[in-house]
Amino acid sequence: MKNKLLLTLLAIIFIGVTNMANAQEQTYSEVFNKVNSPADVKKLSVEEMNVLSSDIRKAILNKVDTIGGHLGPDLGIVEATIAMHYVFNSPKDKFIFDVSHQIYPHKILTGRKDAFVNPLAHPEISGYSNPHESEHDNFILGHTSTSLSLATGMAKARDLKGEKYNVVALIGDGSLSGGEALEGLSNAAVLNSNMIIVVNDNVMSIAPVEGGIYNSLKVLRDTNGQAKDNIFKSMGYDYYYLEEGNDVEKLIALFEKVKDTNKPTVVHIHTLKGKGYEPAETDKETYHWQMPKFIENYGKKQPAVETYTSIANDYLVEKAKKDKALMVVSPATPGATGLTPDVRAKLGKHYTDVQIAEQHAVGYISGLAYNGAKPVLEVLSSFIQRSYDQMSQDMAINNAPATILVFWGGISPADVTHLQVFDIPLISNIPNIVYLAPTNKEEYLAMLDWSVDQNKYPVVIRVPMTNLVSTGVKDKTDYSDLNKFKFANKGEKVAIIGVGNFYQLGEQVQAKLKEQGINATLINPVYLTGLDEKALDELKANHDLVITLEDGVLDGGYGEKVARYYGNSGMKVLNFGAKKEFTDRTPMDELNKRYHLTPELIIKDVEEALK
């Protein structure tokens, strides 16, 4: 059902698990082979640690080239991770990695080396911090910018209990601009006891960094930490700078200096993202993460494939040429939504990356729309979770006619921290917002075109995560006529409401029912934020059962609204979708079975309900 290309991208960024290519046989040094725990690191000489660094990079490249995953951030943080384990005593001292996709070197040093060198073991560990894997990991982490709050809490718990150890938060690769991180930075400053914040300044998030926070890091880099205006000192932190953030010896010396401090302390290190793999050092954005076989494929042009990602951006590039008020906004994930450097260059001043700052992103587009511009925010389902209050307060209450494109919404085999099944409950229950679920290319473009130019509603569009399906017929729907169902077939007995991604599943169910002699009604509900009550009432005349199919969690979602609507009638309702649970890299087959999301299992339930 899911589009393969999208799923591969998804797997790479969010999961790091795809089909296994043939890994190259690698040989590793004796030093590398004998390091299986932090205790082993502590026995090494600087020279040996440099050998170790080199082999850790080899192992990371090996794994990512085989099953895909984050690359540049991990290559850059190798020496700092070794130095942390050399100086501090994990797990007594607590490490928190933020964003936690910088954790590969730490995993290699804490007993999980096999998952990097042995292709068969690659999928066994996640790409993120995970205490279920090791006592050296603190917190299941995936979203960025959480470390300082979590670390402040850990440190305060330590103090309340009268314990003594270091709490070390490593934050970087773009995480520092997130609101939670800045709130945490402010609050941690008055902790009045040990907390060490290692700011990993690699001058990048996924794309290059920009903004006041990053300017404050730049002036410090430019002056070897001596700048007149030091943001950290202004807040009350002890502050140390290290220009050579990939020099293990200097890192050790610095960490030794701050170890066991009784003051909140910032250690600002300048590292090289992608270090040790020349293409990744040069093109930091492309090599932030990579697909399998990227080494072999280096320099080869990938065939351009039309996706739901590319068609929106093609439209927006054209729109920007004609409309000076258009503004495309990304919260630091341009690559994941098709905003390639090429597209960004074409958009010019009509594009901005506000960095990891999803709250601001929604406030910003609300301000743009309120003042007559035409903003389009491109964001992933998992990360829009940061913006509930801004969608409600800044955007919806003000009826700011901004557009949000939510990408990748749907059931997936993603990591627990990157599930995308919660956006329908999150967004569709906010008043005033129009949340649309297109089912094909023409609908998607027609909705986008309508949304960008209208000035009455805050609009969110759930970008399809299915195969490209074009009706071939121009979509002339007037989307300002809210909450009108589209009927693909008017039948009887059973009505199928196939929402967005799952419309095609609805078609399959309809076809199967036809084989059984049931001419089922098939409905594309179009709107996630309101029901076509007239149409639902009309179904009562000759239908016994309505089924809803949605690609998301059922609790708080679309189907429940249909069930509520029919609660006081004789109409039976069956809702299909995901259970309210955190899944973690669970294969799609298993999820489809668990949630009854195959045509066969749905038919079975329908038969049961019709008995």
Place this chain on the structure above:
Amino acid sequence: MKNKLLLTLLAIIFIGVTNMANAQEQTYSEVFNKVNSPADVKKLSVEEMNVLSSDIRKAILNKVDTIGGHLGPDLGIVEATIAMHYVFNSPKDKFIFDVSHQIYPHKILTGRKDAFVNPLAHPEISGYSNPHESEHDNFILGHTSTSLSLATGMAKARDLKGEKYNVVALIGDGSLSGGEALEGLSNAAVLNSNMIIVVNDNVMSIAPVEGGIYNSLKVLRDTNGQAKDNIFKSMGYDYYYLEEGNDVEKLIALFEKVKDTNKPTVVHIHTLKGKGYEPAETDKETYHWQMPKFIENYGKKQPAVETYTSIANDYLVEKAKKDKALMVVSPATPGATGLTPDVRAKLGKHYTDVQIAEQHAVGYISGLAYNGAKPVLEVLSSFIQRSYDQMSQDMAINNAPATILVFWGGISPADVTHLQVFDIPLISNIPNIVYLAPTNKEEYLAMLDWSVDQNKYPVVIRVPMTNLVSTGVKDKTDYSDLNKFKFANKGEKVAIIGVGNFYQLGEQVQAKLKEQGINATLINPVYLTGLDEKALDELKANHDLVITLEDGVLDGGYGEKVARYYGNSGMKVLNFGAKKEFTDRTPMDELNKRYHLTPELIIKDVEEALK
């Protein structure tokens, strides 16, 4: 239904509209009487502006003493508001007030004076920014820390359209620590065109400020803006400091200097919260907002009344004496949840105010709980909206056994920006969280006691917003036995599920049905996050109708889950609760009527359904 005291508090903070006391007749100067628009301000001499300041304070005191409202923040910002209108040209130049409860002087100067001097007109305007009232207000605003994002968007829209004017965001009274504000501060720094941020530094939020951000303001205050480490300059801002933030002449000179700048600029002014009313200058926290007749009641001790607010804190104070791991956390709203200075003093190191930083607050308690402490976060329903992602990622995925007390959840006549009806959909659809809805004092305390000491679940408790009802019977429920209904009566035909605040409404409906000869079943569902499926199945035997009553929005809420559960059965279900809509100071009577939330209207619907 609603507790009067709580409702009064609510009215004061969130609405500013209660019953009207008899206002004192006030006389105002000729200057004050002739100012009806910004154009009038521009004609005044400094001397006249000082007279005007004094009368604006008189008008604010007059209004607040009559119907209640925010006081200290408005008294402190009088001169700055006059100076803004003197120098800039609203509405061409755009003003954004943050938090927008600092907007009273602006309202007085922009044609809404009558609502301050004429008691009959007091309720006509809201206590917050509202473009429906005046073209001089930008955005409907109520939650804090949004101004910089909104202003950045407005400024960018201006630039895209090739327009020229000033965008001025006034941020202060605690707003600067919020994550959205800090994200916005970072992004605005690279706007590369006009944006003026007036930091109103009154050294307070509701309670005193603390933290790194506020330390950075302190070092600037202490050095008359000359500190070596300047957070704003480090980010790239032009920066100006004014110690005399209540001196209209100096304010004018400074605003003249920055007007029409083509760079993002920070104007940091040091003002006196509560200025001009001595008790408010002295006790800034108490006079942040006030109840009607506070002038007359000055110095009189209010009778201590037991409320759901006080009983939790009494419990926590006792708990802290015995358990060193307890930690009570407030995100800058201690007064609203009963964390008075007295309670805070008793809690000592077991209490912290993390400031306006709701995301951090949830990350922080997750870190505390993960590391073995016992944190309890006290937060208002409206503001927990900021923390969805942190509740999901930091707390729920990690199963961090923290406790959140959500206050004031329920349907109310609040301002649109301070509605409290969305917390059930927001929280109850997150996996792993146990969301509890107590219906009386014993349950509430038993739940709190269970939650604080258990270490398996993230727990949220929706603090009742009804009259105190004690069963007089010790509650011995084991709340770790999740999702078990409590049956108050096992009857037939109709089952009433009365959720939390609305349990008593359920009792009333039950009584009315009894009069009609129906022995209805009455259920306290206890848990908002899961159904007692066994009990629901058993109801099928001798019930035709289940009604759910919940004090919140229906969409995504509790009742829909019951409707979904019964979708495939013959059981009829009626869900009672609020419609998905933004209401704005709508009287309770009207809402109860609109939503059918009186026993009479519910009975009518029940009769209809049973036909």
